[in-house]
Amino acid sequence: GPAVFALGADLGVNALLDSSILAGVEGNVSWESNSTWSVQGHGRLGFVADQAVIYGLAGIGWNSGSGTYIPVGAGVEFGVADNLSLKAEYNYQWLANRHVGKVGFNFHF
Numbered sequence: 039g040p041a042v043f044a045l046g047a048d049l050g051v052n053a054l055l056d057s058s059i060l061a062g063v064e065g066n067v068s069w070e071s072n073s074t075w076s077v078q079g080h081g082r083l084g085f086v087a088d089q090a091v092i093y094g095l096a097g098i099g100w101n102s103g104s105g106t107y108i109p110v111g112a113g114v115e116f117g118v119a120d121n122l123s124l125k126a127e128y129n130y131q132w133l134a135n136r137h138v139g140k141v142g143f144n145f146h147f
Contacts, residue, residue, distance in 0.1 A: 044068040044076070048144070052082075060084045060091055074103035078129075082113075089117035099131065107134035121146045 046068025052060050065079040080097025096110045113127030122145060129138040 042070050042072050044070040046076075048142075054086070058086045060086050060093065064095075070101075070103075072103065074101055076101045078109055080109055091115045095127075095129070101131075101134060104131075104134040104136070107131040107136070109138075111138075113140075115144065 046066050048064055048066035050062055050064030052062035055061055060083070062082050063079070064082060066077075068076045070076065076099060078097060078099035080095045080099075082093045082095040084091045084093025092112075092114050094110075094112050096108070099107050099109050101107060109129045109131050111127060111129035113125060115123045115125040117123050122143060125140070125142050125144055127140040129140065130136075131138060
């Protein structure tokens with residue numbers, strides 16, 4: 039199908055399990071250019087190296103156009119300032135059969 043673009047926000051919490059393993063949970067909501075809404079919650083587990091985190095994720099989501107789905111994916115997040123990071127992420131939305139790429143900034147407080 040045609041490309042769909044979205045604008046959204048996320049909120050999450052992360053914890054370092056040791057010096058190089060990060061675990062977290064995240065929720066997000068987005069409005070998509072095809073006039074649908076998505077809500078997603080997932081857990082993530084990653085490896086920390088310098089200012090970067092490489093992680094995998096899995097959870098549950100709902101889209102107003104396609105219903106319930108199971109997101110699985112991977113991403114990388116780079117610290118670009120003391121409280122700011124840049125994120126790039128890929129999700130496969132199982133049950134909805136959608137491939138989703140995400141980029142964004144996260145503010146850490």
